[in-house]
Amino acid sequence: MTQYVIIGDGIAGATAAETLRDENEDADITVITEEPEPLYNRINIKEFAKGKMAEEFIQIHDASWYDERGIDLMLDTHVWKVESDENEVVLHNGDGLGYDKLLVAAGGTPRDLPVPHSTADGIHNFWTFIDSRRIRRDAEDAESGIVVGAGLLGIDFAFALAENDVDGKYLMRGDRWWRYAMDEEGAEIIHDELREAGVEPVFGEGVDRFEVDRMGHVTDVVGTSGTRYDCDMAGACIGLDLNTGMLDGTPAETDEGIIVDEHMQTDDPDIFAAGDITEFYDVLVGEHNINGSWDSAQEQGEVAGRNMAAGEAGEEMETFSIVPKYSVSHFSMPFMSLGSPTKGDEFASRRYGEKEHRRLAFKDGRLVGAILVGNVRPVGPLTRVINKRADVADDKEDLLAEQIDLDEVLD
Numbered sequence: 001m002t003q004y005v006i007i008g009d010g011i012a013g014a015t016a017a018e019t020l021r022d023e024n025e026d027a028d029i030t031v032i033t034e035e036p037e038p039l040y041n042r043i044n045i046k047e048f049a050k051g052k053m054a055e056e057f058i059q060i061h062d063a064s065w066y067d068e069r070g071i072d073l074m075l076d077t078h079v080w081k082v083e084s085d086e087n088e089v090v091l092h093n094g095d096g097l098g099y100d101k102l103l104v105a106a107g108g109t110p111r112d113l114p115v116p117h118s119t120a121d122g123i124h125n126f127w128t129f130i131d132s133r134r135i136r137r138d139a140e141d142a143e144s145g146i147v148v149g150a151g152l153l154g155i156d157f158a159f160a161l162a163e164n165d166v167d168g169k170y171l172m173r174g175d176r177w178w179r180y181a182m183d184e185e186g187a188e189i190i191h192d193e194l195r196e197a198g199v200e201p202v203f204g205e206g207v208d209r210f211e212v213d214r215m216g217h218v219t220d221v222v223g224t225s226g227t228r229y230d231c232d233m234a235g236a237c238i239g240l241d242l243n244t245g246m247l248d249g250t251p252a253e254t255d256e257g258i259i260v261d262e263h264m265q266t267d268d269p270d271i272f273a274a275g276d277i278t279e280f281y282d283v284l285v286g287e288h289n290i291n292g293s294w295d296s297a298q299e300q301g302e303v304a305g306r307n308m309a310a311g312e313a314g315e316e317m318e319t320f321s322i323v324p325k326y327s328v329s330h331f332s333m334p335f336m337s338l339g340s341p342t343k344g345d346e347f348a349s350r351r352y353g354e355k356e357h358r359r360l361a362f363k364d365g366r367l368v369g370a371i372l373v374g375n376v377r378p379v380g381p382l383t384r385v386i387n388k389r390a391d392v393a394d395d396k397e398d399l400l401a402e403q404i405d406l407d408e409v410l411d
């Protein structure tokens with residue numbers, strides 16, 4: 001009987017398990033997670049932290065979901081390393097678990113700030129449901145809060161402060177929010193939204209150190225400018241270190257993430273990877289890419305599951321190719337990041353109104369990503385253009401038109 005082992009019960013791992021069960025009703029399937037609870041909606045933990053969503057709406061699967069499908073779920077179980085010579089996964093207690101095909105869908109671990117007291121009480125990462133519960137609990141008593149990390153996670157923490165009536169300051173090292181994807185004009189709309197919500201953006205400012213009271217709880221942040229900020233709680237939202245270490249010493253190559261081809265397969269034919277943890281060959285961008293989004297992780301899990309089964313059955317493998325969409329719902333207007341907006345070598349943008357802006361990212365003349373502020377209706381046509389991989393270097397004006405005429409662009 002084929003033995004499939006999946007490390008990670010996030011959306012990538014859980015989707016792969018379901019796919020493998022659909023493909024092979026007899027296989028042994030084991031899903032391992034170091035978290036104490038089965039799959040939940042990681043996207044919605046921000047709504048929980050804001051106090052806008054009850055706990056029961058965050059959970060996606062309970063234990064019975066795995067039982068009904070004959071999938072073994074191991075909670076609270078940390079995978080220490082993979083012994084690829086033995087086709088074995090080694091757990092924290094030293095036990096080994098054999099596999100025929102392994103999927104690593106272990107995501108990443110939030111980075112702490114490399115400054116004194118960065119892990120003090122009251123300083124939060126924002127990645128797990130447990131983090132979210134702690135943030136909500138602390139926010140009940142906090143009067144002042146600091147956010148660090150000018151990206152998509154930082155904005156979630158900022159609005160969690162705002163919705164809990166915590167007076168927030170958002171420290172950004174650069175001159176704007178998400179400077180790798182947004183230009184100044186687009187970012188200004190977001191800065192206004194932050195101010196309206198009660199969070200003050202502070203530009204050109206980093207963290208020099210946190211200060212704590214005798215109980216070890218954070219009380220102040222001292223910025224790199226020397227300015228001191230009151231701080232009852234803080235969010236360190238500066239990115240993830242992908243959990244690739246367990247593959248050290250195996251033929252599966254790792255860099256920032258686990259290197260996989262467009263089939264989600266590593267250099268070791270028995271090891272696949274899916275989700276945030278991959279540095280996958282992106283056929284739409286034409287190079288290896290990292291993507292931290294729910295729909296991409298889900299689709300990678302499905303493709304990996306099918307390809308793990310296909311390899312066993314000697315069938316042809318499927319190619320992963322989607323245009324990921326990441327919406328932010330905190331603002332008074334819609335906001336969407338589409339594709340790979342930070343991957344461009346050329347950009348074009350336009351502001352249409354007080355709260356409406358579009359920025360397009362091109363690479364080698366092809367559209368690879370976009371940021372849509374205020375009006376997300378162009379998402380359909382822009383997705384089609386990215387999928388077409390056509391040279392649209394001379395069509396920037398048409399792509400910035402209020403109404404995109406696809407016949408004009410793709411003629």
Ligand SMILES: Cc1cc2nc3c(=O)[nH]c(=O)nc-3n(C[C@H](O)[C@H](O)[C@H](O)COP(=O)(O)OP(=O)(O)OC[C@H]3O[C@@H](n4cnc5c(N)ncnc54)[C@H](O)[C@@H]3O)c2cc1C
Pocket residue numbers: 007008009010011012013032033034035042043044045046077078079080105106107108126127128153156243246274275276277291292293294295297325326327328
């Ligand atoms: C607050 C927040 C808001 C977000 N908002 C959005 C959004 O609006 N839109 C969007 O598209 N995306 C959003 N994301 C990102 C999205 O949630 C992730 O891209 C997605 O969940 C990644 O899924 P994954 O399965 O690859 O990894 P994860 O969900 O990180 O799962 C990794 C799994 O691996 C397990 N694991 C890790 N290491 C080990 C180990 N050594 N041993 C055993 N188990 C291990 C973990 O326990 C976990 O089960 C958000 C994320 C957060 C935190």
